[in-house]
Amino acid sequence: MDVKHIWLVLFICTTTAFQAQDPVPSYMATVEGHLDNFNPKAALETLESALLTNPQDMTALLMKTDILIEMNKVKDAQEVLNKVFIVDDQYPRAFYERGKLKYQMGQRDSAIHYLDLGLAYDPDSDTKESIYSLKGIVYMSLDKYKQAEEMLYQASRCSEVSLETMKNFATVLYENGKLDEAVMILKETLEIFGNHLETYINTGYLCNMAHQYDEALYFSGKALEIEPDNPYAQANMALSYLRTGDLSKAIQLIDISIRNDNSNSFALRVKGECLLQMREKARACRAFRKAIKMGYTVQHEQTEITKLMVESCE
Numbered sequence: 001m002d003v004k005h006i007w008l009v010l011f012i013c014t015t016t017a018f019q020a021q022d023p024v025p026s027y028m029a030t031v032e033g034h035l036d037n038f039n040p041k042a043a044l045e046t047l048e049s050a051l052l053t054n055p056q057d058m059t060a061l062l063m064k065t066d067i068l069i070e071m072n073k074v075k076d077a078q079e080v081l082n083k084v085f086i087v088d089d090q091y092p093r094a095f096y097e098r099g100k101l102k103y104q105m106g107q108r109d110s111a112i113h114y115l116d117l118g119l120a121y122d123p124d125s126d127t128k129e130s131i132y133s134l135k136g137i138v139y140m141s142l143d144k145y146k147q148a149e150e151m152l153y154q155a156s157r158c159s160e161v162s163l164e165t166m167k168n169f170a171t172v173l174y175e176n177g178k179l180d181e182a183v184m185i186l187k188e189t190l191e192i193f194g195n196h197l198e199t200y201i202n203t204g205y206l207c208n209m210a211h212q213y214d215e216a217l218y219f220s221g222k223a224l225e226i227e228p229d230n231p232y233a234q235a236n237m238a239l240s241y242l243r244t245g246d247l248s249k250a251i252q253l254i255d256i257s258i259r260n261d262n263s264n265s266f267a268l269r270v271k272g273e274c275l276l277q278m279r280e281k282a283r284a285c286r287a288f289r290k291a292i293k294m295g296y297t298v299q300h301e302q303t304e305i306t307k308l309m310v311e312s313c314e
Contacts, residue, residue, distance in 0.1 A: 025050065025059050040067050056087045058094075065097045069104055077101050092123030096131050108138050129158035133165040140168065145175045156185075163193050170202065179210050197226045204236040208243065216240040231261035239270045242277065250274050265294040269305050276312055285313035 027050045034043035044067055050060040061084045068077035081101065084094045095118030102111035111134075118131045132155035139148035152169040155161065166189040173182035186203040190196065200223035207216035217240045223233035234257035242250035251274050257267045272287035288309045292302075 025057070028059070028063075031063060035067075040071055043067055055083075058084065058087060058091065061087070062093050062097055066100070069097070069101050072104065074101065074105060090121050092118045092121045092131075093127045094118075095121065096123075096127055096134065099131070100134060103134065103138055103141075108142060111138050125159045129155050129160055129162065129165065132158070133162060133168070136165070136168055136172065140172060145172045148172045149176055161192070163189065163196070163199075166192070167199065167202065170206070174206060174209075179206065182206055183210055183212070195222070195226060197223055197230070200226070201230065201232050201236060204233065204240075208236060208239050211243070213240045213244050229260050231257040231264050231267060234260065235264060235267040235270050238267075238274070242270065242274055247274065247277050251278075263294060265291040266301065268294070269301070269308070272305075272308065276308075281312060285309065288313060 027046055030046050031043045034040070034046065044064060047060045047064045047067075050057055051064070054060075061080055065077050065080045065084065068080065077097075078101065081094065081098055084091065084097070088094065095114045099111045099114035099118065102108075102114060115131050115135050115138075118127065123131060132151045136148045136151035136155060139145070139151060149169075149172045152165060152172055155165045156169055166185060170182040170185040170189070173179075173185060183203065183206045186199055186206060189199050190203065193199070200219050204216045204218075204220035204223060207213070207219060217237060220233045220237040220240065223230055224237070227233070234253050238250045238253035238257060241247075241253065250270075254267060254271045254274055257264065258271060261267070268287045268291035272284040272291065275281075275284035275287060288305055291305055292309070
């Protein structure tokens with residue numbers, strides 16, 4: 001995911017929540033415009049101007065806090081949050097921001113504590129979605145996927161749900177062995193948010209895992225319509241072809257995928273499987289070992305490739 005896309009995702013929850021306020025401060029359109037253009041510094045300057053007019057403007061203070069957290073300016077974010085709690089020490093969104101800051105600082109138990117306090121003060125639907133979503137992320141970071149699933153389920157029931165929530169919900173469902181439900185959530189995500197490259201890729205990947213190879217080819221193909229050289233979509237499609245017996249197409253696509261990104265461990269795993277089908281065990285095992293050395297961030301992928309090596313390599 002490129003830096004621009006990361007900025008866009010990071011501010012989905014924040015901007016949605018502030019838009020729900022009535023009336024929306026006039027400066028918010030300018031702030032959101034700067035964020036859409038990936039210029040947080042200019043957004044901060046706009047908020048500073050608003051705070052000169054009204055130093056107790058909660059919308060400006062909280063938005064400033066959120067941006068500072070995303071910029072990893074922990075000390076500055078703490079200072080602004082202290083001002084927020086002087087203005088109102090029972091404001092749910094403020095507890096969300098404090099929880100987010102604690103998570104950024106690696107203090108995960110403290111993050112959950114503040115998020116729970118935010119829920120205790122009867123937040124609006126948008127803030128509730130943000131709190132439950134972040135609690136889910138914190139639990140995911142602790143490998144507590146059962147608790148994460150419950151939090152993300154609660155977030156998904158809110159009237160405004162973010163793309164990040166839906167993606168994470170699908171992830172924890174898969175980690176909890178609920179593959180069909182994970183696929184369903186990703187399909188719903190595409191219905192809600194429309195064409196989205198990463199979601200198409202993830203849906204294609206999970207359809208492969210669910211042995212839904214025709215659908216996997218469809219969703220991987222949709223991803224390639226958006227970004228024709230995307231190595232992850234190419235690797236997904238290669239695996240679909242391999243599973244349906246079209247080895248020549250699988251080999252062709254996986255070689256292209258690796259040329260486009262030779263650091264993609266998943267593509268190397270697929271390459272290894274293709275080589276096994278070609279009865280080239282030694283080359284397959286080299287591909288598996290290289291993939292393992294690169295590392296996997298998802299535990300089930302690590303387990304799968306280890307299983308392949310045990311079955312096929314000395």
